[in-house]
Amino acid sequence: MVRGEGKRAVVAAVSEAARRHEITVGMRAADARAQLPGLREWEWSPALYDEVQTELAAALLAASPRVSRAGLGAFWLDAGGWDRLGGEQAFVEAARSAALAAGYPEARLGIAGTAAAARAATRLDGHAVYRVPPGDDARFLAPLPIHVLPVSEDLMELLEALGLETVGALAALPAGEVEARLGAAGVQALGWARGLEDGREGPFGGAPPGDWTVEVEFPGPVERLEPLLFLLKSCLDHLSDALAVEGLCLRGLELTIATEDGPIRQSVRPARPTRQVGMLLSLCRNALDGLQVPGRALGIRVEVEEVVPAMAEQADLFEPPRPDPDALATALTRLQGRWGPDSVVRPAAADSHRPEKQGRWEPVDLMTELARRAVLDGNGSASLPPEAPALVLRLWPRPRPIDVRIESGRPGAVAVDGGWRAVQELKGPERLSGEWWEDEFRREYYRVGTAAGDLLWVFYDARRRAWFWHGWWD
């Protein structure tokens, strides 16, 4: 793969066959062509690469809850806890099936206690799957060529210059000497060679995930939401399948997006316990929509905060059909998630002398809604068509100051909608006062009918000595 054009073109990636002919990443394309006539080249397309690798990462999430990149065309899969996934054989089959489905029938799988040994296991010819016996990582690595270790090219040159041809030769060196000659990178490589260090890094720090955690590292830093959502769905698919096996649902989850500038976290709580991927993805999308992500995203982790046993909904055949609980839950969670719990309310009775407190809005609680039955708790009778339907009072959120022209001691005209409107009909005053112990009010209410047909409710505030427009009937 060649990146760039003309004299600036350089080798971006090489196959094993090209590597054997000493074609290396970073060398000038012209030099590579001269060194190996007949070298086949393809133009490097980062977008295409990222797209293809993203698809493969999503497919691999079916085999493991933790997928991170391990270089060009390579991924780390966390195989720990594969007993929950069905055992070693099930894990191997899932991983190979995922690679095959993604279009990589010749993919190789290496399984070991450390990432360095697993990586080296994929380099063995003739093995589609190679399992390093537990505890034998160092013994397995010892006879292998030094270049199976994932060290930088500079360090590899140094190791080769020191005459170290095998991993075992490096592992046999004293640690102090390695540090003195090769520095921190050399010490790290020594740890890999001895099977002491994992050799894997990732945006989530390599810390082992919890029981119900799925994480994936993106093939490359991403700026757009689409690849993130694509992999997020695969994470949720994995979690949902795992929860289903145990008969569990989740009550809440935490999203962690690893970015170049550090991780950002967002909690997501569905209105009711669920494991439905569609609903969870929708909620996560809403949660991510308004998020300011510093820098490019490197990976995503989905961690279940709380699991509960799944409860089946049993509908009664002889009751009127009720709305789909998940449909209600989705609508409620989306709306309240966007605008807060007070944005979706239901009317409730409340008595007060203060008109704006007569009745209140209560936030809708989904579990209460689902427990409703079509029961007439009142006098048990259905409504009868009214002979004269009553107008309904509407109130401004807060009473608005209004100009009132007084004639003969009573309102004669009101200033509404930019003009004066003569009062044609007047009822009142209705004197209301109270709540002196917290927020005293003293009002004289009038029902005002104007010539234009308005039915307004205005009051004179004796404490503030001003007129206010509280509402109207409609």
Added chain:
Amino acid sequence: MPRSNALAALSLADPAGPAGSLARASELLAGSAPAWPLGWPELDAALPGGVPRGQITEWAGPRSAGKTAALRQMVSAVRDAGAGAAYVDGTGTLAPAPWVFGRWGPNGAPPFWVVRPPEPVGVLTAAEELCRSGAFGLVIAEGADWSRTPVIRLQRLAREMGAALIVVVDRPGSVPLAGFRVQFASDPHTRSCRIRVRGHLTREVSYAHDLPYRLPEDSGLPDRRAPAS
């Protein structure tokens, strides 16, 4: 169990058929009618049996013309029929007291939700969510600038879900693509409201203008605040 015993045990009767016959599942479902009746026979007769389902109805009229009174009656009728109702209030002027119905207890009835988006642009979003849920037979939306709002998607959702979507505006003709238009106009002299359907003057409906109480008679609040004489 023999089939005859099962039929006897279930005792589901088709009102239109012989006693003992099983009703079809589709017949047990509520809300198969094409419109929600308001419960005012003369007005329902002017409409196609009520407010049509599966499309947008423009509900237009100035302040105090009686639009909200009719909507309250509509909500009551829809819930009586077993369906949920929702009101997206983009104006913030809906007061809770008139919507507490006395005959439904605190945990009874199909749901009645009021959604209060913080900005008028949220009215369309909320209406779409409610329609898409399929949980509400009636969705009322008020407070958006419908001339700038794409109603095509909303129209399609209403059709797919079979919901009646009522859009409340001040001036008639404000809602493009409305499938139905109802216009209210008040006449303070006769204390009635005129309801015009599809441009034809149809019915004059008297409303209770002379309000002895602040709240409707079927309100759930015990104290309806009689005014001072």
